[in-house]
Amino acid sequence: PSAPRWPLDKSEYKRYGRQLIMPEIGLQGQLRLKNASVLIVGVGGLGCPAAAYLVGAGVGILGLIDGDTVEESNLHRQILHSTGRVGMTKVDSARIALNSLNPNVKLVAHTSHLTPESAIRILQLYDIILDCTDTPASRYLISDTCVLLGKPLVSASALRTEGQLMVLNNPPLRAGDSRGGPCYRCVFPKPPPPESVVTCGDGGILGPVVGVMGILQALEAIKLLTRNAQPPLTSEPMLAQPSDPPSLLIFSAYANPMFRSIRLRTRKPKCAACSAQASVTAKALESGSLDYVQFCGTVNPVDAL
Amino acid sequence: PSAPRWPLDKSEYKRYGRQLIMPEIGLQGQLRLKNASVLIVGVGGLGCPAAAYLVGAGVGILGLIDGDTVEESNLHRQILHSTGRVGMTKVDSARIALNSLNPNVKLVAHTSHLTPESAIRILQLYDIILDCTDTPASRYLISDTCVLLGKPLVSASALRTEGQLMVLNNPPLRAGDSRGGPCYRCVFPKPPPPESVVTCGDGGILGPVVGVMGILQALEAIKLLTRNAQPPLTSEPMLAQPSDPPSLLIFSAYANPMFRSIRLRTRKPKCAACSAQASVTAKALESGSLDYVQFCGTVNPVDAL
Amino acid sequence: MGNIKFSVEFSGGLQDLFGQKKIPIPSDKNEDQIQLPKLLPGESLKLKHVIDGLAAKLKGRNAKLKLFVQGDKGFYEVTPGILVLINDSDWELEGEYEYEIQSGDQVLFVSTLHGG
Amino acid sequence: MGNIKFSVEFSGGLQDLFGQKKIPIPSDKNEDQIQLPKLLPGESLKLKHVIDGLAAKLKGRNAKLKLFVQGDKGFYEVTPGILVLINDSDWELEGEYEYEIQSGDQVLFVSTLHGG
Ligand SMILES: [Zn+2]
Ligand SMILES: [Zn+2]
Numbered sequence: 001p002s003a004p005r006w007p008l009d010k011s012e013y014k015r016y017g018r019q020l021i022m023p024e025i026g027l028q029g030q031l032r033l034k035n036a037s038v039l040i041v042g043v044g045g046l047g048c049p050a051a052a053y054l055v056g057a058g059v060g061i062l063g064l065i066d067g068d069t070v071e072e073s074n075l076h077r078q079i080l081h082s083t084g085r086v087g088m089t090k091v092d093s094a095r096i097a098l099n100s101l102n103p104n105v106k107l108v109a110h111t112s113h114l115t116p117e118s119a120i121r122i123l124q125l126y127d128i129i130l131d132c133t134d135t136p137a138s139r140y141l142i143s144d145t146c147v148l149l150g151k152p153l154v155s156a157s158a159l160r161t162e163g164q165l166m167v168l169n170n171p172p173l174r175a176g177d178s179r180g181g182p183c184y185r186c187v188f189p190k191p192p193p194p195e196s197v198v199t200c201g202d203g204g205i206l207g208p209v210v211g212v213m214g215i216l217q218a219l220e221a222i223k224l225l226t227r228n229a230q231p232p233l234t235s236e237p238m239l240a241q242p243s244d245p246p247s248l249l250i251f252s253a254y255a256n257p258m259f260r261s262i263r264l265r266t267r268k269p270k271c272a273a274c275s276a277q278a279s280v281t282a283k284a285l286e287s288g289s290l291d292y293v294q295f296c297g298t299v300n301p302v303d304a305l
Numbered sequence: 306p307s308a309p310r311w312p313l314d315k316s317e318y319k320r321y322g323r324q325l326i327m328p329e330i331g332l333q334g335q336l337r338l339k340n341a342s343v344l345i346v347g348v349g350g351l352g353c354p355a356a357a358y359l360v361g362a363g364v365g366i367l368g369l370i371d372g373d374t375v376e377e378s379n380l381h382r383q384i385l386h387s388t389g390r391v392g393m394t395k396v397d398s399a400r401i402a403l404n405s406l407n408p409n410v411k412l413v414a415h416t417s418h419l420t421p422e423s424a425i426r427i428l429q430l431y432d433i434i435l436d437c438t439d440t441p442a443s444r445y446l447i448s449d450t451c452v453l454l455g456k457p458l459v460s461a462s463a464l465r466t467e468g469q470l471m472v473l474n475n476p477p478l479r480a481g482d483s484r485g486g487p488c489y490r491c492v493f494p495k496p497p498p499p500e501s502v503v504t505c506g507d508g509g510i511l512g513p514v515v516g517v518m519g520i521l522q523a524l525e526a527i528k529l530l531t532r533n534a535q536p537p538l539t540s541e542p543m544l545a546q547p548s549d550p551p552s553l554l555i556f557s558a559y560a561n562p563m564f565r566s567i568r569l570r571t572r573k574p575k576c577a578a579c580s581a582q583a584s585v586t587a588k589a590l591e592s593g594s595l596d597y598v599q600f601c602g603t604v605n606p607v608d609a610l
Numbered sequence: 611m612g613n614i615k616f617s618v619e620f621s622g623g624l625q626d627l628f629g630q631k632k633i634p635i636p637s638d639k640n641e642d643q644i645q646l647p648k649l650l651p652g653e654s655l656k657l658k659h660v661i662d663g664l665a666a667k668l669k670g671r672n673a674k675l676k677l678f679v680q681g682d683k684g685f686y687e688v689t690p691g692i693l694v695l696i697n698d699s700d701w702e703l704e705g706e707y708e709y710e711i712q713s714g715d716q717v718l719f720v721s722t723l724h725g726g
Numbered sequence: 727m728g729n730i731k732f733s734v735e736f737s738g739g740l741q742d743l744f745g746q747k748k749i750p751i752p753s754d755k756n757e758d759q760i761q762l763p764k765l766l767p768g769e770s771l772k773l774k775h776v777i778d779g780l781a782a783k784l785k786g787r788n789a790k791l792k793l794f795v796q797g798d799k800g801f802y803e804v805t806p807g808i809l810v811l812i813n814d815s816d817w818e819l820e821g822e823y824e825y826e827i828q829s830g831d832q833v834l835f836v837s838t839l840h841g842g
Contacts, residue, residue, distance in 0.1 A: 014377045022465055022509035024559060046726040049354070049520075053513045056381040072319045075406060076361040082405040100387040101380060134726040136691075159725035160327055162622055187700075188722060192691025196677045198623060200725035204327035208358045208524035210726065212517055215354075219513035219558055244561055248693070250621055250720060253524055254329060255631065256549055261562035262695050262720075265702040351842040439842040441807075464841035467738055492816075493838060497807025501793045503739060505841035515842065553809070555737055555836060560747065567811050567836075570818040 008034070012104070016058050029226035030058065036225045037061035039126035041114055041142055043090040044068075045200070045210035046132035046156050046217060048080040053218035055098045059225070061106045062098070063126055066090040067113035077207035114138060116285050116292060119145040128224055130217050131155040134199060136191045137292040143168060143184030144280045144290070147175060147273045154220045155184065156213040160203050163213035163251040166264070167220050169274070170243050176276035178267050182246050185280075186268040194297040209253050216249070313339070317409070321363050334531035335363065341530045342366035344431035346419055346447055348395040349373075350505070350515035351437035351461050351522060353385040358523035359410075360403045364530070366411045367403070368431055371395040372418035382512035419443060421590050421597060424450040433529055435522050436460040439504060441496045442597040448473060448489030449585045449595070452480060452578045459525045460489065461518040465508050468518035468556040471569070472525050474579070475548050481581035483572050487551050490585075491573040499602035514558050521554070614655055614713045618644075618664065622721035624692070627674050628667065635660075657696070658685050658707040660717065678719075693720045730771055730829045734760075734780065738837035740808070743790050744783065751776075773812070774801050774823040776833065794835075809836045 008016070008030060019025045025033075036059050040047045043066040054062055070081040070093050080097040081090065091111045098107055110122055114133075123129055123145045131142045131153060139155065146153040146169050153168040166187070173180030200210075246264040273280045284290050313321070313335060324330045330338075343364050345352045348371040359367055375386045375398050385402040386395065396414045403412055415427055419438075428434055428450045436447045436458060444460065451458040451474050458473040471492070478485030505515075551569040578585045589595050619632045633642050644663035649655060661679060665686050668675040679686035685707070688694055694701040695718040696709060711717075734749045741747045749758050760779035765771060777795060781802050784791040795802035801823065804810055810817040811834040812825060827833075 011377065016381055017378050018505055018509050019381055019511055020509070022511065024466055024511070025509075042726050044726055049516070052384045053382075053516055056384060056512045058381065072316065073322050076321055076324055076363065077358075079357045079361060079406060083408055084405060100389060101384060103388055132726050134724055136724055139724065157723040157726055159623065159723040161329055162723060164622070164720075164723050187693070188691060190690035192722065193676065193680075193689060195673070196689065196691060196721070197724055200323055203623075203725065204323050204325070204330075205725055206324055206327065206329070206524070206527070207361045208520045208527065211354070211358055211520045212524070215513045215516045215520060219511070219517070222511070222513065223558070247561070248720075249563065252621060253528070255621075256552070257564070257566035258554065259562070259564035259566075261564070261698065262693075262718075263699040263703065265700040268702075347842050349842050437842050439840055441840055444840065462839040462842055464739065464839040467839060469738070469836075469839050492809070493807060495806035497838065498792065498796075498805060500789070501805065501807060501837070502840055508739075508841065510841055553836075557737060560737075566814065567809075567834075568815040568819065570816040573818075 007031075012058070015102070015104075019057065025222075025226055032226050033058050033222065034060045036128070037063065037126045038128050038130065038221055038225075039063040039065065039123060040130045040132055041065045041138070042132035042134065043078075043080070043094045044074065044132060044134065045077040045158065045205060045207070046214035047130070048078045048094065049211050049214035050130055050132060050217045050221075051094060051098055052080060052101065053215055054221060055102045055105045055107075057218070057222055058102065059105060059221075061108060061126075063108040063110060063122070064091045064094055065110040065112075065114055065122065067111065077205060077210050079211070114141060116141060116290055117288055120148065120282060120286060123151060124149050126151065128221050129153050130221060132214065132217065136197060136296040139184055140191065140295065141292045144273050144285065146172070147183050147278075148280070148282050148285065150174065152181075152224055153184075154217045154224075156217045158205060158210035158213045158251075159198060159200060161206050161209055161253040163209050165213055165216050165220070165249040165251075166246070167224070167244070168246075170224065170246075175274045175278045178269070180267055180274060181243060182265060182267050183271060183274045185273045186266075186271045187248075187264060189268065189271070191296040197296075206253060209251065212251060312336075317363070320407070320409075324362065330531055337531050338363050338527065339365045341433070342368065342431045343433050343435065343526055343530075344368040344370065344428060345435045345437055346370045346443070347437035347439065348383075348385070348399045349379065349437060349439065350382040350463065350510060350512070351519035352435070353383045353399065354516050354519035355435055355437060355522040355526075356399060356403055357385060357406065358520055359526060360407045360412075362523070362527055363407065364410060364526075366413060366431075368413040368415060368427070369396045369399055370415040370417075370419055370427065372416065382510060382515050384512075384516070419446060421446060421595055422593055425453065425587060425591060428456060429454050431456065433526050434458050435526060437519065437522065440601070441502060442601040444489055445496065445600065446597045449578045449590065451477070452488050452583075453585070453587050453590065455479060457486075457529055458489075459522045459529075461522045463510060463515035463518045463556075464503060464505060466511050466514055466558040468514050470518055470521050470525070470554040470556075471551070472529070472549070473551075475529065475551070480579045480583045483574070485572055485579060486548060487570060487572050488576060488579045490578045491571075491576045492553075492569060494573065494576070496601040502601075511558060514556065517556060614711060616711055616713065616715040616717065618660065619716060619718045620720075621718060622723050624678070624719050624721045627678055628664070654710040656707065657694070657701070657705075657709040657711060657717065660711065661686055661688065661707070677721075688719070691722045693722065694718070695720065730827060732827055732829065732831040732833065734776065735832060735834045736836075737834060738839055740794070740835050740837045743794055744780070770826040772823065773810070773817070773821075773825040773827060773833065776827065777802055777804065777823070793837075804835070807838045809838065810834070811836065 085093040150172040152170040170181035248262040390398040455477040457475040475486035553567040
C-alpha cells in the first residue's frame with residue numbers, strides 16, 4: 001500500500017493509544033498497520049491468537065482461510081471459537097469473535113482450504129502471510145507462493161510441548177537474489193517421510209504452547225509492517241532497513257531454558273523455489289502440475305491442506 | 306484438593322483429548338486440573354490470555370479479581386473484552402467470554418481490587434495465584450500473602466516491548482525453610498523509587514508482548530498443577546519432585562534473541578516475608594498495619610492496587 | 611578420541627527416539643555411550659562419526675532408525691525434516707557431515723514440527 | 727585494566743538511560759567509553775568500579791542518575807528495583823559489588839517492570 005496521508009480519527013487514538021505512544025510504533029506505524037492486509041492461513045491453535053492480536057493492533061484487512069468446522073476438541077486451545085459455535089466453520093466463528101473485539105478491521109473470509117490452483121489468486125491480495133497450518137504439504141505450498149509473489153512469510157508450528165517459529169522470505173526479494181531471506185525449501189529441501197509426521201490429533205498439543213507461538217506470529221507481523229515507521233516513508237518499506245538475520249526460535253515448555261534461538265542458513269544456491277534455477281513457477285503452480293500432497297507423501301489421507 | 310477418584314465424563318474426554326494423550330498431562334493430570342482452583346489477580350493484558358488458556362485447559366475453578374471497568378484503550382491487548390462491553394466491569398466481561406469458551410469451569414468473581422484486609426481471605430480459596438497486576442504495591446501484597454498461605458505464585462509483568470516472568474514461592478514451604486522458593490521480596494527487597502515506575506498508560510505496551518507473558522503464566526500454572534501426575538498421587542504433590550531452579554524469563558520483542566533466562570537467587574536469609582525473622586505476618590496484614598501504598602510511595606495516586 | 615567432550619541434544623520429538631533430551635559424550639551412563647571410531651593421531655572426530663554412532667543405537671529398530679537417518683551411501687544421511695545445529699547455528703554454515711567436533715560443542719538435532 | 731574485555735547490557739527501560747542496549751568495554755566509540763580506575767599490578771577490576779563508571783556518565787543529569795544509582799556510602803548502590811546479572815546469574819550468587827570482572831563477562835542491568 002502507498003503511504004497514507006490522512007490521520008487517525010479520535011476513537012482510533014483512544015483505542016490504539018497505548019501502542020501509538022511507543023517509539024517503535026508511533027503514528028506512522030499505526031497508519032502502516034491500518035493500511036496493511038494480513039492473511040492467516042489456518043484458523044486453529046496458531047491462527048486464533050495470531051488473529052486476535054492483529055485485530056487488536058488495528059491492521060486494516062485480515063484474511064482468514066480455513067475449510068474446517070469447529071469441534072469440541074479444538075476448544076482447549078482455539079480460543080476465538082466457543083462451545084456454542086461447535087459445527088460452524090472456523091472462519092465464521094472467528095469472524096464473530098474478532099468483529100466484537102475490533103469492528104474497525106475488515107475481515108475477509110476464505111472458507112475452503114488453500115489449493116495450488118487458488119494460492120496465487122488469494123495470497124496476492126495480502127502484504128504478509130502467516131502460515132498457521134498443520135501439514136507439510138500446506139507449508140511448502142504457502143512458502144512457494146510467497147516466493148513467487150514476493151511476500152514475507154511468518155511460519156510457526158507446534159506439537160505436544162514444543163513450538164517453532166521462523167520469518168521466511170524476508171526480505172522478499174525475487175528468486176535468484178541471494179540477499180533475499182531463505183524460504184521454507186531452503187531450510188527443508190526435502191519433505192519429511194510421511195511416517196515421521198505427527199499431527200496434533202495423534203501427538204497431542206498443550207494449549208499455551210501453540211498459543212505462545214501464534215501470538216509471536218502476530219508480533220513478527222507487526223514488527224515487519226511497522227519497520228522504518230519512524231523515518232520518512234519510502235517506496236520500499238520492506239527493504240529500507242536491514243532485516244534481522246534468519247533464525248529459528250525453538251520453544252520447549254518443559255526444557256530449561258524454554259526458548260532457544262538458532263541462526264539459520266541464507267538462501268540455498270540451488271533452492272527449487274527461490275534460486276536462479278528455481279523449478280517452482282507460477283505457471284506450474286496454477287496449472288496444478290505441482291502435486292504437494294504427492295510430494296510430501298501420505299500415510300493417512302491429508303485432511304487439512 | 307485431595308486425589309480425585311472419579312474419571313472424566315465423555316464430553317470431557319473429547320474436549321481435553323489433545324492434551325490428555327500427552328504423557329506430561331495424562332488422565333491424572335487432567336483430573337488434577339479439574340480439581341484445581343486458580344486465582345487471576347488483574348484481568349488486563351496479562352490476565353485475559355492467562356484466563357483463556359486456563360479455562361481452555363479445564364481448571365476446575367478460576368477466580369478473577371479486578372476493580373476496573375473495560376475501556377476502549379484496553380482492547381488492543383485485552384482480548385477477552387469487546388467493544389460492546391466497554392464500561393462493564395472487567396471481571397464480568399471476562400466471565401462472558403470465558404463461559405462461552407468452556408462452560409465446565411466454575412468462574413468466581415471478585416469485582417474489587419485486592420486490599421491487605423481482603424487478601425488472605427480471598428487467596429486462601431485457591432491453589433495457585435497468578436499476579437497479573439500493574440503496580441509495585443499489589444506485587445508485594447500478593448507475594449506476601451502467598452508466602453503466608455503457602456501458595457506458589459506465577460508473577461509476570463510487561464511494559465512497552467518487554468516482559469518478565471517468575472515462578473515464586475515454589476516450592477511454597479513455610480517461612481524460614483530455606484528449601485522453599487524465593488518470594489518477590491527476596492528478589493526485590495526494597496520497592497523501586499516511585500518516579501522510576503512507568504505504567505502501561507504512560508509508557509505504552511505492545512499487545513502481543515503482554516499476551517505472550519500472560520499465556521506463559523497459564524503454562525507455568527498448568528505445569529505446577531500437573532507435576533508428578535504420572536507417578537501415583539501423593540499427599541504433597543507440590544513437593545514430590547524437585548522444582549525447577551528459580552529463574553527470571555526476560556522477553557524483549559526487538560532484541561535478538563528475544564528470550565533470555567536468568568538464574569535467580571534462592572530465599573534471602575533475612576527476607577522480611579519468607580525468612581525465619583519475617584516481619585510480615587498474617588496479623589499485621591489483616592490489621593491493616595502494612596501500608597503497601599505508602600511502602601512503595603506514590604508520585605501519581607495509585608489507581609490499581 | 612582424546613579428551614573431546616561435547617553433547618548431543620534432541621528436540622521436536624527426536625528425544626523420544628533416544629529416550630532423552632541430552633546426552634553428554636562421553637557419558638556417565640553405560641547405556642548412553644555411543645560408539646565412536648578409533649582415531650589415529652592427528653585425525654579428527656567429525657559429525658558424521660557422531661551420526662553413525664547415534665544410528666548404531668537404533669539398530670534393529672528399523673522404524674525408529676528411519677526417523678533419524680536414511681540411505682546408505684557409505685555413511686548415513688540425516689532424515690529430511692531434521693535440522694542439525696552446531697552451537698545454535700545451522701550446520702550448513704559449519705560444514706555439515708565433515709564438521710570437526712570441538713570440545714564443548716553442542717550438537718542439536720531438531721525435527722521440524724507441523725502441527726498448528 | 728590490562729586486557730579485560732567485557733560488556734554491559736541494559737533491559738527493562740534502563741537502555742533509555744544510556745542510549746543503548748549494549749556497551750562493549752572497552753568500546754570502539756569514544757562517547758561510550760566509561761571511566762574505570764587505574765589498577766595496580768595484581769589489583770582486580772570489580773563490579774563496583776563499573777557501576778561508578780556508568781554512574782559518572784549520568785553526572786549532571788540528576789533525575790536520570792537516581793534511576794540507576796542511589797546514596798553515597800563511599801560508592802554508589804544500585805537503585806532498588808534493578809536486578810544485576812552476571813553471565814545470566816543473579817549477582818547475589820556471585821559476590822555483588824565485590825565481584826571481580828573476568829574477560830568475556832556479560833553484565834546485565836534489568837529494571838523490573840510493573841505493567842500488566
Ligand atoms: Zn528457497
Ligand atoms: Zn522472601
